[in-house]
Amino acid sequence: MSASDNPFYTALALILGIDSGLFDIVALSLQVSLIAVLIASALALPVGAALALWRFPGRNALIVALNALMGLPPVVAGLCVYLLLSRAGPLGSFGLLFTPTAMVVAQVILVFPIIAALTRQQVEALHSEYAEQLRSLGLSQLRMMPTLLWDARFGLLTVILAGFGRASAEVGAVMIVGGNIDGVTRVMTTSIVLETSKGNLPLALGLGIILLTLVTLINALAHLVSEAAKRRLG
Amino acid sequence: MNAPLKTLSHSPVGQHSLSSVPALHFQQASFEHRGHALLTPTTLTLSGCQRTLIMGPNGAGKSLLMRLAHGLLRPSSGHVRWEGTPPVQAMVFQRPVLLRRSAIDNLIYALAVQRVPRRERKALALQALEKFGLASLAKRPARVLSGGEQQRLTLARAWLLKPAVLFLDEPTSALDPAAIKAVEEAVNEFHHNGTRIVMTTHDLHQAKRLADDVLFMYSGQVLEHTPAERFFDTPASSQARAFIRGELVW
Amino acid sequence: MKKTTALITASVCTTALTFSASLLADDNFITLASTTSTENSGLFGAIIPTFTEATGIDVRVVAVGTGQAFEIARRGDADSLLVHDTTGEEQFVADGYASERLDVMYNDFVIVGPSDDPAGIRESESVSDAFALIAESESPFASRGDDSGTNRAELRLWEDAGVTPQGAWYRELGSGMGPTLNTAAGMNAYTFTDRATWAAFENPQDLTLLFEGDEALFNQYGSLLLSEEQHPHLKHALAAQWHEWLVSEEGQQAIADFEVGGQPLFFPNAK
Numbered sequence: 001m002s003a004s005d006n007p008f009y010t011a012l013a014l015i016l017g018i019d020s021g022l023f024d025i026v027a028l029s030l031q032v033s034l035i036a037v038l039i040a041s042a043l044a045l046p047v048g049a050a051l052a053l054w055r056f057p058g059r060n061a062l063i064v065a066l067n068a069l070m071g072l073p074p075v076v077a078g079l080c081v082y083l084l085l086s087r088a089g090p091l092g093s094f095g096l097l098f099t100p101t102a103m104v105v106a107q108v109i110l111v112f113p114i115i116a117a118l119t120r121q122q123v124e125a126l127h128s129e130y131a132e133q134l135r136s137l138g139l140s141q142l143r144m145m146p147t148l149l150w151d152a153r154f155g156l157l158t159v160i161l162a163g164f165g166r167a168s169a170e171v172g173a174v175m176i177v178g179g180n181i182d183g184v185t186r187v188m189t190t191s192i193v194l195e196t197s198k199g200n201l202p203l204a205l206g207l208g209i210i211l212l213t214l215v216t217l218i219n220a221l222a223h224l225v226s227e228a229a230k231r232r233l234g
Numbered sequence: 235m236n237a238p239l240k241t242l243s244h245s246p247v248g249q250h251s252l253s254s255v256p257a258l259h260f261q262q263a264s265f266e267h268r269g270h271a272l273l274t275p276t277t278l279t280l281s282g283c284q285r286t287l288i289m290g291p292n293g294a295g296k297s298l299l300m301r302l303a304h305g306l307l308r309p310s311s312g313h314v315r316w317e318g319t320p321p322v323q324a325m326v327f328q329r330p331v332l333l334r335r336s337a338i339d340n341l342i343y344a345l346a347v348q349r350v351p352r353r354e355r356k357a358l359a360l361q362a363l364e365k366f367g368l369a370s371l372a373k374r375p376a377r378v379l380s381g382g383e384q385q386r387l388t389l390a391r392a393w394l395l396k397p398a399v400l401f402l403d404e405p406t407s408a409l410d411p412a413a414i415k416a417v418e419e420a421v422n423e424f425h426h427n428g429t430r431i432v433m434t435t436h437d438l439h440q441a442k443r444l445a446d447d448v449l450f451m452y453s454g455q456v457l458e459h460t461p462a463e464r465f466f467d468t469p470a471s472s473q474a475r476a477f478i479r480g481e482l483v484w
Numbered sequence: 485m486k487k488t489t490a491l492i493t494a495s496v497c498t499t500a501l502t503f504s505a506s507l508l509a510d511d512n513f514i515t516l517a518s519t520t521s522t523e524n525s526g527l528f529g530a531i532i533p534t535f536t537e538a539t540g541i542d543v544r545v546v547a548v549g550t551g552q553a554f555e556i557a558r559r560g561d562a563d564s565l566l567v568h569d570t571t572g573e574e575q576f577v578a579d580g581y582a583s584e585r586l587d588v589m590y591n592d593f594v595i596v597g598p599s600d601d602p603a604g605i606r607e608s609e610s611v612s613d614a615f616a617l618i619a620e621s622e623s624p625f626a627s628r629g630d631d632s633g634t635n636r637a638e639l640r641l642w643e644d645a646g647v648t649p650q651g652a653w654y655r656e657l658g659s660g661m662g663p664t665l666n667t668a669a670g671m672n673a674y675t676f677t678d679r680a681t682w683a684a685f686e687n688p689q690d691l692t693l694l695f696e697g698d699e700a701l702f703n704q705y706g707s708l709l710l711s712e713e714q715h716p717h718l719k720h721a722l723a724a725q726w727h728e729w730l731v732s733e734e735g736q737q738a739i740a741d742f743e744v745g746g747q748p749l750f751f752p753n754a755k
Contacts, residue, residue, distance in 0.1 A: 088559040095717070098546055130331055135306055137344060139347060150334075179546035180546070197660055197662025198524050232375060233334050
């Protein structure tokens with residue numbers, strides 16, 4: 001294996017070269033996935049907490065559905081968003097297909113069930129510990145929600161990271177709704193698929209190493225922040 | 235560890251005259267769970283500003299009775315009713331439930347829940363910490379405090395609510411003697427300020443130290459509700475006699 | 485903690501803002517649905533800058549299989565279409581989805597396979613002979629099996645050779661050209677590929693080019709001007725500029741100038 005065939009060497013060369021094309025791809029990957037996770041969290045945290053707090057008919061069916069959707073194949077999510085955003089589809093007039101926005105939408109759909117289902121578990125566990133005390137203090141279910149979410153924050157950080165992991169790793173959905181357009185919707189994962197199909201395996205793997213490194217860095221950062229906070233707050 | 239309570243000159247707790255604490259009536263109230271009668275239909279009245287100790291062996295239904303009284307549970311049949319408007323109540327649990335934030339923030343949280351104006355919260359919280367000997371621990375995370383400190387913090391939190399009735403469910407069962415003494419002093423402090431005390435314990439000595447009247451429960455029934463002296467000197471039921479002799483295991 | 489929260493919020497907002505700004509940047513582009521062969525070989529990377537320089541219009545390429553490219557255009561999700569399935573293209577015009585189809589260029593298909601050539605197709609007279617030899621010797625053959633332009637061309641050639649490809653030696657992969665080449669290299673099988681993808685392919689292992697040059701292997705690319713009646717929202721004016729540029733002298737020259745490893749891959753043939 002010559003040096004240029006070694007994916008680690010390729011990854012290093014890509015990083016050291018600070019190729020502006022690569023920088024754009026990395027930046028877009030992070031933007032799309034972070035925004036998707038942000039939006040999904042804003043929606044899924046309250047939904048998960050509500051599912052933990054309220055008993056209503058169909059609740060169990062909803063929980064099962066959310067758990068099942070955690071395994072939703074990204075291609076299927078992508079296809080649904082494609083049909084939705086396509087000109088011939090119901091939201092076609094917005095012209096969002098093949099834009100980063102479409103990729104965000106698809107990833108929100110992928111990440112939402114994960115965050116909602118795991119939030120439900122975390123909040124339910126905490127609720128069983130807190131419920132009597134909070135009710136004794138006179139809190140309604142609705143007012144318990146922010147308290148429980150805040151006190152579950154360390155566990156929820158891991159939940160959100162799991163969502164980010166799924167968003168940044170998936171390729172099926174962004175490929176379909178983004179179209180892998182060079183300079184517009186090309187992200188790390190679609191680049192890896194493209195380079196693989198061109199038989200450029202060292203470059204594909206090199207990109208994979210960069211992606212993994214970035215995800216590891218983000219996870220490490222989150223871990224450090226939460227450990228520090230945990231030490232302070234018990 | 236066991237800081238004595240500061241004597242009160244300017245208590246944040248409103249003074250309750252005896253008559254201002256409304257009576258609580260159990261009317262044929264029972265409680266069932268999955269087909270098991272955990273409380274047989276019970277009729278009783280809690281009135282006056284007393285220290286009522288609920289006693290009885292484990293599984294007798296003491297905690298259940300207290301949760302029905304506090305409104306955390308609803309009776310399966312019958313009624314639990316306050317005479318007039320339900321008063322302000324607080325409850326201290328066997329295991330302190332504290333939020334994952336600092337000691338003072340736990341108190342500020344309780345004040346926020348009560349919709350106390352934001353700018354008054356910190357000063358009130360500091361007063362309460364001071365009162366319960368926790369001032370030096372204000373910034374410490376509540377959940378890393380010792381068991382005794384945590385229980386004092388829950389008492390400080392209850393203090394800020396200015397309750398007319400304070401429920402305590404085995405508040406000292408996991409504590410060492412010094413911490414137990416601090417809790418008992420706090421209970422009396424509440425009582426002196428006009429708060430009715432309803433407390434479960436299975437510690438006979440504690441009951442003798444604190445009780446004005448005793449509710450004795452056995453196997454889901456309230457067997458006796460009598461002034462403390464009479465209960466300890468001449469218990470009416472054979473179960474209570476056995477209990478006082480220490481023959482009933484808990 | 486509060487400071488960290490504020491910091492995170494601020495950075496997220498900044499990201500979101502730059503992000504939406506980049507989305508609104510400009511509208512002077514068209515979306516082109518095309519095939520992987522043109523994109524993966526680097527042709528678009530070479531000719532689009534020339535077009536953009538001349539017109540100020542950017543071309544965003546969505547590179548998919550021919551079947552999916554037709555579908556994207558049919559649904560009105562692309563402004564322009566450049567594919568290689570003349571029969572399908574003419575049908576597309578006949579169905580009213582496009583108003584005009586023009587020949588732009590051709591490349592050709594080739595057969596690649598193990599360098600020891602177990603079926604002995606190197607010296608075949610015609611592509612039909614080559615296919616017949618592969619079937620006779622039951623040498624492993626990897627087919628894309630994805631109803632793409634290349635796949636359709638391959639199936640027509642089997643028919644011409646009088647062979648119904650089936651059996652353990654004939655492996656339908658259901659993949660794009662690149663993945664099919666990767667798989668063929670892994671199995672050391674024969675496969676049918678367009679020259680452009682093959683030339684740009686970097687993982688041949690033991691595969692080598694074994695048969696080329698038969699006229700039956702020519703692969704015509706056509707540009708389609710999409711119907712204004714069907715999809716009035718499309719950027720027809722910009723798309724028309726692209727369509728006309730491709731067949732113009734300048735566009736044809738740009739295609740001719742594109743080479744990989746000193747070898748031209750696409751041959752302009754606009755009439």
